[in-house]
Amino acid sequence: MNTKMIRYILAKMLGVEALLLLLPAFVAVIYGEKSGVWFLVPIALLAVLYLIGGRKRPKEQTIYGKEGMIIVALAWVLWSLFGALPFCLSGYIPNYLDAFFETVSGFTTTGSSIMPDVEILPQCMTFWRSFTHWVGGMGVLVFVMVLTSLDKHHTMFLMRAEVPGPEKDKLVPKAMSTARILYAMYLGLTIVEVVLLVFGGMSLFDSLIHSFGTAGTGGFSNYAASVGHFNSAYIDGVITVFMILFGVNFNLYFFLLLRDFKPVWKNEELRAYLGIILVSALLITWNISPSYPNPLTAFRYAIFQVASIITTTGYATTDYVVWPLLSQMILLILMVIGACASSTGGGIKVSRLLMVFKCIKREIMQMAHPKSVNVIRVNNKKVGSDVLRSLYVYLMAYGVLMVGSILIVSIDNKDFATTIGSVFATLNNIGPGLAEVGPAGNFSDFSPLSKLVFCIDMLAGRLEIFPFLMLFTASAWRRKF
Numbered sequence: 001m002n003t004k005m006i007r008y009i010l011a012k013m014l015g016v017e018a019l020l021l022l023l024p025a026f027v028a029v030i031y032g033e034k035s036g037v038w039f040l041v042p043i044a045l046l047a048v049l050y051l052i053g054g055r056k057r058p059k060e061q062t063i064y065g066k067e068g069m070i071i072v073a074l075a076w077v078l079w080s081l082f083g084a085l086p087f088c089l090s091g092y093i094p095n096y097l098d099a100f101f102e103t104v105s106g107f108t109t110t111g112s113s114i115m116p117d118v119e120i121l122p123q124c125m126t127f128w129r130s131f132t133h134w135v136g137g138m139g140v141l142v143f144v145m146v147l148t149s150l151d152k153h154h155t156m157f158l159m160r161a162e163v164p165g166p167e168k169d170k171l172v173p174k175a176m177s178t179a180r181i182l183y184a185m186y187l188g189l190t191i192v193e194v195v196l197l198v199f200g201g202m203s204l205f206d207s208l209i210h211s212f213g214t215a216g217t218g219g220f221s222n223y224a225a226s227v228g229h230f231n232s233a234y235i236d237g238v239i240t241v242f243m244i245l246f247g248v249n250f251n252l253y254f255f256l257l258l259r260d261f262k263p264v265w266k267n268e269e270l271r272a273y274l275g276i277i278l279v280s281a282l283l284i285t286w287n288i289s290p291s292y293p294n295p296l297t298a299f300r301y302a303i304f305q306v307a308s309i310i311t312t313t314g315y316a317t318t319d320y321v322v323w324p325l326l327s328q329m330i331l332l333i334l335m336v337i338g339a340c341a342s343s344t345g346g347g348i349k350v351s352r353l354l355m356v357f358k359c360i361k362r363e364i365m366q367m368a369h370p371k372s373v374n375v376i377r378v379n380n381k382k383v384g385s386d387v388l389r390s391l392y393v394y395l396m397a398y399g400v401l402m403v404g405s406i407l408i409v410s411i412d413n414k415d416f417a418t419t420i421g422s423v424f425a426t427l428n429n430i431g432p433g434l435a436e437v438g439p440a441g442n443f444s445d446f447s448p449l450s451k452l453v454f455c456i457d458m459l460a461g462r463l464e465i466f467p468f469l470m471l472f473t474a475s476a477w478r479r480k481f
Helices: 003-031 034-053 065-083 085-090 096-107 123-138 140-147 156-162 175-199 204-215 233-246 250-257 268-291 295-310 325-337 350-368 385-412 416-427 448-462 466-470
Strands: none
Touching: 003 034, 003 065, 003 123, 034 065, 034 085, 034 123, 065 085, 065 096, 065 448, 065 466, 085 096, 085 123, 096 123, 096 448, 123 175, 123 204, 175 204, 175 233, 175 250, 204 233, 233 295, 268 295, 268 325, 268 350, 295 325, 325 416, 350 385, 385 416, 385 448, 385 466, 416 448, 448 466
8 A cells, every 4th residue: 555645646736735725715706705714714724725735746656456445535535524614614504413414415416405596695605605516526536637747657546446337448548638638528518518608698606516416417407496596587587408419429529520320320329318218218208298278388397307317417497296196207227227427327227227227138148048158248349257357246236235225314214205205316426305405305304424435425325335335444554464
């Protein structure tokens, strides 16, 4: 375990967070808000920690998978711990655990909230709350790699520990270049969305807030009614399209930039992802049509919620808790499925779902024809036994964590839908769940123990379980394996 390099990278990351906190402080200056002063306290603390541990690079700089997982997990926890301070110190979220919950929800792009009324926040706090989505969307380590020179010694291990999906590939040979390409595409899509939302009548500030939430698939809004506040078919349409776009594997955008359309067209995960969205939207439209003036209006609300849930964004234009049970069950299933691998979305990922179905098909074929040899392929590439083993272990760990979380949260004695929905919403980084934690509700009434469980679920879900669990494994901290 290269503890010196771990301390160095973490200190450097804390220094970057100090710089990021200057942005909401600047927003406070623009709007003449005194509460912006509370950003100076964590900025000072982070600057000191950076000066202590982040200026001198250690002689031994090599890190491997174990260090990568530890660094990623600790980075997310530390950024959330310090990022919560402005909310708590300003008094807008007096309880530190609640402030930590809100910040973890922001960085992990979950979008669950303990705030009954988000509209009481000043502009600077609202900006920071939503900006955490944008930074966390691609990953805080990837973001820091773009700004710093961490790419010299095996830092692909950092990206592999943080980028979601069963397989992690570099777009180009160097991890630094890969990170910059990812963020260039990410920034470009965000800017386009901001422009389109401004064109639709949103203010620049509102456009930034909702673009941050869409890009990071997080879903924090500065209005209690979320996107439904605007009551605009145009705005609904723009955000729907961009939620779907940000749920796509970003590697495919790289192929589009190279004008190599064949891998995009033949990508099985993309076709399955778009197919699930279309079928789900049509089923819900049929199911809810009696509640709306016409099928087109029903489709508008259906496609928005389907896109919001499958990409784990969590925006809402209506309270889907009042929809028929079939529609709610479809949305619940979409919460688990999630978006594509290497996107900003959460869930178990469509690629894993494809592998599961292909594994089931292979087992049936081998039962029918015991001597046959069946190879699992995704996008015409053979899926190795190591990937399948990782898939099985991930799904088992996912199941154990979900069951354990449900049991602990059930101590609060909430109703069945609220308990199940809250765990699904946090572990899959959705945001809103069902019943009391639906689009019109929040997580404020849960006990401190349940809120802590939700924080663990949000972090574990965003980091795909194992990097976060590595923190609690004694063998990971030994100097030798």
